[in-house]
Amino acid sequence: MDTQRAQEISSSPNMKAVQYNGQEVYIEHVDRSSGLATIHPLNDPNNKQSVSISELSEV
Numbered sequence: 001m002d003t004q005r006a007q008e009i010s011s012s013p014n015m016k017a018v019q020y021n022g023q024e025v026y027i028e029h030v031d032r033s034s035g036l037a038t039i040h041p042l043n044d045p046n047n048k049q050s051v052s053i054s055e056l057s058e059v
Contacts, residue, residue, distance in 0.1 A: 001056040006030045006037050008059070017059040020051055027056070 001018075009016045011024040018025055020039055028048065029038040036050045 001058060002054050003030065003035060005031050005058065007032065010037070017044055019057050020029060020055060024059075027057070030040045058059055 004011050007030045008029060009018060010030050015026075018027060018039075024042045025039040026042055026045070027037050027039055030053065031050075033036070035053050037053050037056060038048055039044070039056070040048045
């Protein structure tokens with residue numbers, strides 16, 4: 001995924017299906033300068049992690 005699309009998804013009021021390593025995740029924040037996104041699995045909002053935006057995919 002590219003940074004622009006990740007930013008659009010994170011600021012959209014509608015939920016979009018995004019995966020990281022085969023698991024559906026929610027994008028909480030996008031840091032354009034570092035190319036990282038803060039995400040968490042849909043079923044575990046307390047399990048936050050920062051990952052490379054390029055590793056995210058829209059389903």
